[in-house]
Amino acid sequence: MANITKEEIRKPENLVYKKTDLLTDKALSYCPGCGHGTTHRIIMEVLEEMDIQDKTIGIAPVGCSVLAYDFMNIDMQQAAHGRAPALATAIKRLMPEKFVFTYQGDGDLAAIGTAETIHACNRGENIVIIFINNGIYGMTGGQMAPTTLPGMKSSTSPYGRDTHLMGNPLKMTELVAQLPGTIYVTRQSVHTPSNVRKTKKAIRKAFENQKLNKGVSFVEVVSNCNSGWKMTPVQSNKWMEENMFPFYPLGDIKVNTD
């Protein structure tokens, strides 16, 4: 295999992986090692495999993934900070035959958009919510998030999050699992190939659930933010396993889809 040429590599029979057409060719704006890119990809793969891309409307939040619509080759709306579940509510109610999902970070979903998240979940809107939790505000430069761990450093908790002064991290996923309007609540990650597979399965299940017309499917992806955490990607994944997962354990929290 030593002397294989570019032309040979490009031959269809040598194709081992193809990027889904539902991702645009625009280079991702995310930092190397960030979980956003992987999550974008698996959502788009799920839509392609289900062949529902022409019936799907996505909603981008405010945060690092504000430009998600630059990369996802489907119809999308960009929401004001935290309001994505309100947009999704209206879209799904006005066009019940479409598939609707929001893609939100922890600041968007668990701080400024808490009310919209909880009420959309409680009403049982028939939508998918993808929640990227990296415990920090990435886009604005590493400030404390509602999900920042106790003792964790950020630019607005430079000596570590002191829960007496700064309050406690919010386990939004456990919280929405309590609500009657959610039918599927799960927490996953995308830092290893096996976790990527599990997350993709969860996202597939979430979109399949929309056909049931029974309520919200909520998929949290615990992710890293190597830039915000001031680590290398490898360090950040290790740190996530050691610190984030004990506080935000992976796995299904609620499966009520029967």
Add this chain to the structure above:
Amino acid sequence: MTEEIIIAGFGGQGVLSMGKILAYSGVMENKEVSWMPSYGPEMRGGTANVTVIISDERISSPIISSYDTAIILNQQSMDKFEKSVKPGGILIYDPNGITRHPERKDINIYTIEATDEASKMGLTKVFNMIILGGFLKLKPIVHAEYIRKGLEKSLPKRHHNMIPENEKAIDRGKEIIEARQLLN
């Protein structure tokens, strides 16, 4: 013809609905009308009032500060609106609960014992229709047939069986209204 009326009393006395029936009756007779209520906390037990204008012409302002007729059903409203009756206009009140009777000499004043009459009739709910009857006796600005249509329009269907009692009350009001002070 333009008739500008204020009806004022306690919330719960049927002030707003009396105005509504009058206004709807006017609409049924194809007149121009406006019905402008006081609204808000007053609706929940305090004082309530409504301005009703019925006219053959387009109504300019639905909000006015002097009236051809004031129908007054409690003391607070007497204190507030006695002075707002146009000279030569009419003030109608139920003396029940009135401690200071109207004092103006330049208006026509009538009393109607509607509270007593309603309880005599065993129909406290139609108190306001007795008052309306008294008013219509003095100012027959809407014909009886349209009053019935107004009742039909403003009462929910489930209360339509009450219409005959309402009409009876209106007739009774016409009988019992009394002049207290008339201008020559």
Add this chain to the structure above:
Amino acid sequence: MKGNEAFAEAAIRAGADGYFGYPITPQSEVMEYLMAEKPHERTGMVVLQAESEVAAINMVYGGAACGKRVLTSSSSPGISLKQEGISYIAGAELPCLILNVVRGGPGLGTIQPSQSDYFQSTKGGGHGDYRMIVLAPSSVQEMADFAGLGFELAFKYRNPVMVLSDGAIGQMMEKVELEEQRPRFTEEEIIKNTPWATTGKTKNRERNIITSLNLDSAKQEQHNIDLQKKYKLIQEKETRFELINCEDAEYLIVAYGTSARLSQKAVDLLRNQGIKAGLLRPITLFPFPTEAISKLADRVKGILTVEMSAGQMVEDVKLAVGCRVKVEHFGRMGGIIPSPTEVVEAMHKKIIGG
């Protein structure tokens, strides 16, 4: 019908697809009426009580971005909460209808009628350089008429339209004639009429993106230039006003909404006194009838604006008039409605004798 109810019924008849609101006095009858009417059964219209005004306006954003005819209603404090969403809607150029049944402020203020949200409605309200088309009804009939007209203008210009009413017109009952029910648009019609809408990316077109974000300043400036062009076009094409007794008027009142109604009575009273008074009633507050006022300024001896505020529209009247004739403001605040007699007195004191 009450003004609020007439607006709600007219919205159903205008083929509205969705209403999203949150209760606040004095406009709660809008949602109450809609819920009682079961528009879901009548026309398929969605009516949803949201968790907040913020959520409601963002539901409007989501619905409008799908090319649907959506609306919300609120009163002053709730409209303040909606400003974020309105700015995004204006930035993303989405058509929608917003009813403000104004009450007195600032803060929680009062629940009684006021016109103190003129600046907020006509000058922006939220952040950024944007304008709403602002329609000011002065009767229950216009509350009904402006639901349909509002949707028409909103879609014509891809712009939010505000119906700026007040507690008096919202709560008042008058005779009203309603339009016939028009059918809601089908998905095919929506795709044809609003090809920009997010209805699902089919293979035969590029994806549709609804956003107000342009990180590239040059692009954002161009977007602003385009918006300003649109607003200018709206000013040229959509300015609406009514002239009452202005042919021979020596003294002019400028007033909108409830103030226009009582000013009309004041004009009658002034004419009874032998004073040639007239009324210009702006029907659109943006675009403002600057030119009409400017023309009248050449003919009249003085102008009184009547507003239920500390004097907001008076600034636009002064801009139209310059220093040619005296322009004064008369108004009451905090939920007090001035009487026609007070307006007559103000005309004497501030303009004729002043």
